[in-house]
Amino acid sequence: MAYKAPVRDLSFVLHDVLEVERHAHHFADADLSRDLIDQIVEEGGKFAEEVIAPINRAGDQEGCTIDGDVVTTPKGWKEAYQQMVEAGWTSLAFGTEYGGQGLPSIMSMAVGQFTAAASAAFSMYPGLTAGAYHGIEASASDELKQKYLPKMATGEWTGTMNLTEPQCGTDLGMVRTKAVPNGDGSYSITGQKIWISAGEHDFADNIIHTVLARVEGAVPGIKGLSLFVVPKFLVNEDGSIGERNGVQCAGLEHKMGIHGNATCVMAYENAKGWLIGEEGRGMNNMFVVMNEARLGTGLQGLAIGDAAYQAAVEFANDRLQGRALTGAKNPDGPADPIMVHPDVRRMLMESKAFVEGGRAFILWTALQADLQKSSDEATATKAKDYMGLITPVLKAYLTDKGFHVASLAMQVHGGSGYTEHFPASQYLRDARITMIYEGTNGIQALDLVGRKLPSNGGRAIMSWFADIDAFVSENGEDEAIKPFVDGLADTKKKLQDGTMWLMQNGMANPDNAGAASTDYLHIFGLTALAYMWAQMAKAAQAKIAAGDADPYYAAKLQTGRYFVERILPDAQAHLTKMKTGAEVLMQMPAEAF
């Protein structure tokens, strides 16, 4: 049942599909060779398999515990984190100016898939540190950056994001946490934050909280919010740890899954904080962090699906039960492995198609994140447009499908999967949160149709259509990959149709956009994966045509065929549904539900 990092598949996507090295000249801070990429991917896979995966189950069963305000992580977790820091895995993508390794996002998103699959709850500690790091890096003063970022870059200190309060999660305009200027450049922060991942733990000497609060007297709503850095321990001028700050963990949430993650209620009482960026720009500054966290969450959802799929494959090969419909395949055994049954294979192929398609989509998106930094303006602008457009799709679609795959994995396990003796339950429970946090998937859909689509006059979605059209016309004559190109062209047409419908109907009545948003996002997700599958098919076909006999390529084409034949038909259903409009939803009186 041991998790195996999909190094082979990742390497195919990086080298043969995305041809990362070809783009490397756009990246500001890395000299990315094929050798370096391979070494990182291989070593990262090994670390996830050997150090992280073994502690995942204990994390679920033991969870975090609190005594006073001291939070203890599960057995072996602190040691694993220390190994991670020592081996440098926490500092991969942070800038070299603060001691990070300065590798492009695509490398951290590659290795991040291994970490999150090996232990989703564990991966949140470095994940939240990255969020807080980038929030500070993007908007804080040089003084604050110098003070906090170097130790966060190495992972010696961890970070958090403090947004949610009991009365508000999605609607942060209602934040009540208060900041009072102390007159010395610092503020006194008072309030309660809930669901703070990695809010308190025993991994690090210091925890650097980024906190959304309202400066006393500021306007109500979103525009009155500011972002602060609030360390658990104050940091002295010389960088040493000073006195304890007025922030503590007031309790742990009792959750359905991700038990190894310390999900904290945080109480701030005149805690000293320093403004990140300007007053009243808190949400803008937080968005930098949230967008990154959303990509990380999409990756996490899919990665859990990958781990669950692997467990299901192992079970399907091991479990002997019944005979193949076409006659015994294991005649000397008491029964055939359930892998012989078409419906079991349907569940596994569906999982494989989503996992591999989603993996390519994550890496493609990570490439855009890196291309944003290109000195070539056109390249950078287009990549930025894509990041805006794609982030909600990647977050919502891949977490919906990650959970779907985890549920399929449980189904393959049958009754065994429902017991806690097998890992399927943990995967299913862990995966479910990814559809909710960092903005529920409904919020992502609204972000997509309400903000990202119309942004810059629809420039991003036009690029998307143009790129796909170019691919289709370039490859449409290639008989060997025709079903993939046709499937892509057809799904893209439906996405275009849905986009047009939104333009025509969403403006007149915004409820139409809201009512259509989730179905539209799913057509977008299908198009994105169809695009990835078409590119993967092309690359695999090229290898086969060149005489490469590795059975990996035939399996890749077969899996893509499943995607085209048995997953893409959902696009039409989503399109039909979204076009029904808001009336059927909105005419129902609230009391009639």
Place this chain on the structure above:
Amino acid sequence: MAYKAPVRDLSFVLHDVLEVERHAHHFADADLSRDLIDQIVEEGGKFAEEVIAPINRAGDQEGCTIDGDVVTTPKGWKEAYQQMVEAGWTSLAFGTEYGGQGLPSIMSMAVGQFTAAASAAFSMYPGLTAGAYHGIEASASDELKQKYLPKMATGEWTGTMNLTEPQCGTDLGMVRTKAVPNGDGSYSITGQKIWISAGEHDFADNIIHTVLARVEGAVPGIKGLSLFVVPKFLVNEDGSIGERNGVQCAGLEHKMGIHGNATCVMAYENAKGWLIGEEGRGMNNMFVVMNEARLGTGLQGLAIGDAAYQAAVEFANDRLQGRALTGAKNPDGPADPIMVHPDVRRMLMESKAFVEGGRAFILWTALQADLQKSSDEATATKAKDYMGLITPVLKAYLTDKGFHVASLAMQVHGGSGYTEHFPASQYLRDARITMIYEGTNGIQALDLVGRKLPSNGGRAIMSWFADIDAFVSENGEDEAIKPFVDGLADTKKKLQDGTMWLMQNGMANPDNAGAASTDYLHIFGLTALAYMWAQMAKAAQAKIAAGDADPYYAAKLQTGRYFVERILPDAQAHLTKMKTGAEVLMQMPAEAF
């Protein structure tokens, strides 16, 4: 967050849609008046709300515990069960000859929805008793019946079904539990059974196990299996409790949900058992019980969905967050209730459409169960045909959708739903097992396409099509319900198309049938619910046309409209997928997954 029994909706289906009283003359053992029906439904609802629902959460959080072989149920459960027995709710559908109330199945399936929604885990204790009761009633000798059934009918003793062993669940041909004749008509049973629901507990003085075992020397495989009754305590000639039998609980399963159900490992060691029916007919005898248990499981899955939906509606009305896209609806409050958001309503309407459609489907099926007993041969035959055909559809489709609804309910709750402070997590975890036990949903799909469809030359499916055609032609001209009738006609056509494809391709290659089975079952489920929705729309429309101003009827039509417009489009996707055939699944080498 209190569960409310949907008495109003049930009453509508029973009286206005199914017109149960009109069919009552077919039932052998009940004089069913409208007054009696209403009284049972109302009182059953009250009992579920007031006695069962309040103990559900403790069941999840506390679970069952074992000390030696003594199993203790959660706090308050034993008392609730005793109240249930005293009030007569456990004896509703058992025959009057053994002390039951002799009411038709439709009444126990009506009240059973309340019980299962109020506490799915709790409902399993009487549920398993009913299974064991009917197994004994159908095939055992009069002596055995007289010995066990009266106390089981009242609920004073409970029952179990012992099928699964560590090496076999689906493939019962591999059962190893051994039965050795004692020479006095009894057998010595030895072996281990796992996942035995209600296998041991503190509810009752005796537990009557029905156990699948192989008589020493019998042929291998299914045909060598026999069914035995094995009481926890032997029963003396005078009916009093005698000495302890050689069966005990060797451990409890640690499960993702239904914690209040004692899911036991049962160890049989020379336990005394008596044959139910003939040797070698164990599976045939067990099938009587399994079919009933499958209906009960479908009911359970949907009922959990109902409870989850209710919790989601309450949360959506209470939680203030953000503003409506079309302007504030609660301008004096800090925010609008999330009920104003189209995407939240989408999730609630989807849930409501499945829950109400599924509820009608359960009651329609229960009516068939009763009509089987008609003295009119044509009526009885058709009802029997339907029971065979519909059982796998009802089990699999309603449990898939019950889980889907429970997941939507969690999504409506946002982050709150993922914590154990709200009931959404329990519903989701509890619902998940219903897709697995009593035959996984994949097994149901195979049963449908492999056995039920071709049975009697396809007589059952022909009746199904003919009944729908009759309804369509009878109501096709009624403009007021045209969308419902058209939706039904269109979906039925797809089901027919899929059936034809199976006939043409499943015979040639059984893998084609297996590969198509789940998608086919879903088209069947959609057709069944479309049929129910069309009938409900007709009944609601008739009320409105007759001047009844109860807003319940308008809401019913609106919900049905959602079903037609936003759920039925899935039928085409399933049809397209199923027609792709087995090749895409079967060509993949096992090692390439």
